[in-house]
Amino acid sequence: MAKVKYTKVMKCADLEIGKSAIIEVGDKEIALFNYKGNFYAIDNTCPHRGAPLGEGRIEEGILICPNHEWRFELKSGWCPQNPELSTEVYPIKVHDEKIYVRLEKPKVEGAAGSAANSLPSNIKFKIPTILKPRNPDEEL
Numbered sequence: 406m407a408k409v410k411y412t413k414v415m416k417c418a419d420l421e422i423g424k425s426a427i428i429e430v431g432d433k434e435i436a437l438f439n440y441k442g443n444f445y446a447i448d449n450t451c452p453h454r455g456a457p458l459g460e461g462r463i464e465e466g467i468l469i470c471p472n473h474e475w476r477f478e479l480k481s482g483w484c485p486q487n488p489e490l491s492t493e494v495y496p497i498k499v500h501d502e503k504i505y506v507r508l509e510k511p512k513v514e515g516a517a518g519s520a521a522n523s524l525p526s527n528i529k530f531k532i533p534t535i536l537k538p539r540n541p542d543e544e545l
């Protein structure tokens with residue numbers, strides 16, 4: 406079995422519940438969240454127009470982009486507005502009060518790179534449809 410490499414990114418105590426951090430690991434910029442005591446790592450760059458997802462808010466496990474409010478499931482990166490624009494998530498492990506992130510691409514069913522227009526079958530939340538962009542001059 407191949408050894409999987411995790412990279413230490415920060416101490417657990419430095420990311421309190423409800424907080425997020427944007428960190429650089431190698432050439433990647435990652436948004437790290439402590440949501441209800443669990444840590445999540447997701448690519449910081451919104452696949453819509455590049456806003457920093459680490460500055461977004463979370464509602465019921467859904468990360469909401471601070472710019473046009475596209476939504477991404479925190480666990481999988483799945484984007485209900487456009488599954489083709491789902492974003493990458495990174496597996497995390499906690500050891501000795503420190504957070505480690507695995508940078509290699511995870512194999513998450515329904516996440517980025519899966520078949521277009523196919524939805525994961527394990528959805529357990531409702532997502533309100535965005536009716537219009539916050540800035541009426543911008544298109545979604």
Ligand code: FES
Nearest residue numbers: 451453454470473
């Ligand atoms: S930049 Fe994130 S939704 Fe537009």
